[in-house]
Amino acid sequence: MIEVRGLTKRYGSTTAVHDLSFTVEAGRVTGFLGPNGAGKSTTMRVILGLVHPSSGTTSVLGRPYRELDRPERHVGALLETFDAHPGRSGRSHLRVLALAGGIPRSRVDEVLTLVELTGASKRRVKGYSLGMRQRLGLAAALLADPEVLVLDEPANGLDPQGIRWLRDFLRALAAEGRTILVSSHVLAEVAQTVDDVVIIHRGRLVQQAAMAEVDAMAARATLVRSPDAPRLVSLLTAAGLDAALAGDDRITVQAPSERVGEIAAAGGVVLHELTAQRASLEEVFLELTGEPDGQS
């Protein structure tokens, strides 16, 4: 479990994170979402003890990260900035981390195989592509087989296959009861992976909810076409729904399509079309964060 309570971080006159509180539950994948510059990376770095908070507290497994005994054995982290020495091979990088964390050396080969980097493990990291660097970062995060994962934009640089692998892998880890916090600036990217979302904007909490609730926010109106549109409007209005004619045979109803269909059937009204209109998850995200299209 990860807890953030009243976290504020200021850099000079700039407030990167303002009075932020949220909880990441065990056994669930929590998406940490917000536009670029929203304060996600700063928050994650405070959680990991890399950045000092101006006020507020964070804890992992009930204790501040710095007070955890051999923290790398409990918490795996992937940071947005690449953190391997370019002159060292991928394998040597992981060997150093294994040695520092008291992790068996055999795990190095296991995680290299897991992220499909075995073939390139003896090459120096400076020759790695962006995707290979990201896989090496994930290998480092998974090295100790930790119970908590904090991943900052893990899908960056991964190809579609890699993203799919990551999604399935995170779901499998969560099913084992692990705590997973994964950040992204694209809601749609993590929508199929996460159970919960924490959305922040300009350092402030916008929404903490189950992904199902955010999905429900995407539900919009129902579009109906019927040769008997005026009578259907009357039936829908009588049922307490907000319905309006949008043309000779078109009606827009602010209600789920199932409900509209049931009322039409009960009234014996013929329907030619019954379409549930949905906003995209990105539109919901932009509405929540108050960003106009294209500004995220």
Place this chain on the structure above:
Amino acid sequence: MRLYAAELLKLRTLRGTWGFAIVAIGLAALFTAGGIGGASVDDRLSDRYQFRLVLDTAFATGILSLLLGIVLFTNEFRHGTIARTLLAEPRRWRLVATKLVTGATSGVVLVLLTVLTALVIAVIWLGALDVPLEWGDLADGAGRTLVAVVLAGVIGAALGGAVHSQVGALVGALVWMFVVEPLCWGLLGLVGWDGVAEYLPAASLGGVIDTGDEGLSFPVSVGISAAWAALLLVLALLRTGRRDIT
């Protein structure tokens, strides 16, 4: 111990470290060969000649140890590996302490390589010239070299921990040693404070390998150098402890 072992592995797995070792061996060979080939027969038989011969390697090895100490700490900030290092050991004072011990260790390794190089050349060449080997003097020279080079490694690591910028620390150290401090010696000499100049960082470290009779004694030079190392350690603890790793 885990962190210390990891720090040593970091050094071993970088080509740059081996570059330092090769340069140190090359310079030791050069200085030793110059010290034997450039000396007259009388010089070679003079008192404490073999002590000075070994100690001649200490200056270059000390500078390399200082620079390696700086690099082993500042590499973390130059390449952004500090975040991953602090994830493994978030108690930053422990990291700073480990870096200093690693700086000392790298100094020991450099001394082993350079003194061994000097000894091999001296034993073969002086033996060929029928100059009897003074093992006591050779050991004395090796001992002093070890103390000076280890101190330089510790000072380098502490300086790296206090400055963090690799270019800033490397250039700053060299400019201090070869420009600022000599200027200070000159200025202090003009006002008659020559004695004070001997307490400056490079001068006190130089005093550890000074074979002359003037200036600070060996123990005092070691003590003053250790004090400079301690001051830099405090600065490294403050700077590294407070810095946000963004």
